[in-house]
Amino acid sequence: MTIALEDLLQMSAEEIWARNERPSGDELRNKEQTYFDDVYDGMELPKYIYRPTPTHLFRWSAAIENFHRIHYDLDFGLNHDKNPSILVHGSWKQSVVPQFLKDFTLPGGWPWKARFEHRAMLVPGDVLIMWGKVTGKEEKGGMGFVDLEIGMKTHDGIESMPGTATVVLPVRGGEPIPYPFVPPAD
Amino acid sequence: MTQETQSALTPEVQAMIGVTGEVVEGWGIVDEEYLRRFTQAVMDPDPRYWDHEFAASTKFGEVITPPIMVSYMSSRIRPDQEDPITRAFEENPMSDGIGRVSRPGSLPPVPTNLVRVLNAGNELEIYKYPSIGDKIFFQNRYSDIRERVGRDGRPFLIITSETTYKNQKDELLCITRASSIRR
Known part of the structure; x- marks a missing residue:
């Protein structure tokens, strides 16, 4: 169970860094599937903490x-x-997003889409929290579509990248998510 | 809108919506060394990026690459063009390091006298991970241009450029959109 973003932001930068939940290579290798059935509104994703240096x-x-x-x-x-x-590069933040979504959907889901804005200047010394929270879910065409609010906050609570995303998770006992991904016709 | 504040969304600006650049083949191929540098720089230790035996056992069936890694291939400085970095510092030792460069496939500029540019956001749609050995083909398009009015009562534009990335088999890999504010 990941710590709530609200609670994390009450901590010092050092304490936040100690709560980093970025997975290791072995954890990604052995990751167990999160199913559509497992997620719920308000569920928070693991927090990826970064401390960028020059x-x-x-x-x-x-x-x-x-x-x-x-x-x-x-x-x-x-x-x-x-x-x-x-x-800190906007392009780096932009590249963290699909990684974050990929890891959540592995091994059988799909990180379909995301949109976000760049709002704050980030600099070495900032401790950055990549976060996500479930805001809705819908089953379509046998696939589980999960909507997320995402962002990257600084340790002092400034949101530098407010956004949304939609990922696709398999339904327990259902068909695998197709690869390459093909969304169902609306 | 008052008479003094003319619309920035002129017919000439509106005519840019849907304007599409040529399909351009990115320089080089998706290779393991570029993949290593990219994934280490983004700090993603996923073995699906390097362990061929493990990757073959996954749903992807092969080593994968981050979906938007290929978007940076489209901005590579090609060796068959003049080097804009060298030229930029020859012209100005205090260059910002970007230089002025016309890249293949660039869209024509939007005809507006609004010159200040701000990043308004990005969108990603992901369909397939590029494979090692892929050639990348990309195409730019103005997908949307909207007008808004700022707090100062002046109109500004939100210009969205879309880039579609495909591989040599014409498989859709991803679509990126970048919106900029022109004030």
Whole structure:
């Protein structure tokens, strides 16, 4: 059972970091299926906690070949763009979202879609909480569609990425979710 | 809307909705080394990304890749074009590191005098994980342009660009949408 987001935000940054629920490779290998039948309105997903450092930002810039200096050149960020520090990439946050949804739906579900906004500047030193909460569920075409509210909050409660998502979970005893994913006709 | 505040959604702007770029083949292929760097940078240790034997036993039947990893392949600087980074710093040692570059498949600019650009959000639709060895084909389209009025009474535009990614078998991989505010 994951800790409630509301309770997590009462903690210090160090205490939040200690509550990181990002799974290990072995946990992902052996993950048991969450079925459509198991989820309920208000259910919270495991919290993924991140503590980005300049090295993490540089590694992301290099991986995707994003050379914008605001992400790795502190002098440029402070003095040219007048930012508070180097900035965490929106593209990194955007790439955490499908990972977070994938992990929740493994091994047999599907992370179908998500939409979100980028609102706050995130910097090294922030402790970030990727979170999700079930807001609705509907069975269609033998598949379990689950709506989520998602976001990435800072340790002091600022929501940097408010959004929504829809994932597909198998119904217990039902048919497997097709791969590649094909949504049912409305 | 008062007479002084003319609509930003002019017929010329409206005509951009649905404008579609050419289908472009991304540079290179989806390869294991790019996959390793990407998944380590996003901090996803899933063995489905590297353990072929295990991945073959999953519903996917093979090693998978993060769905939007391929979206960054479309922004690679191709070696058969002038290097915009080199040029940017030759022109201006204080360049922001992006440089001005026209990428294949780019959409024509929306004809508006609203020049300030803000990120309004992103959407993802995922259908299939790209496979190792895939060639990636992408196509951009203006999927929506809307007008809103700010608190200052001035109109602004929300422009949504959609990119569709397919593989060499014409299988749909994912669709991304990026919305920007033009003030």
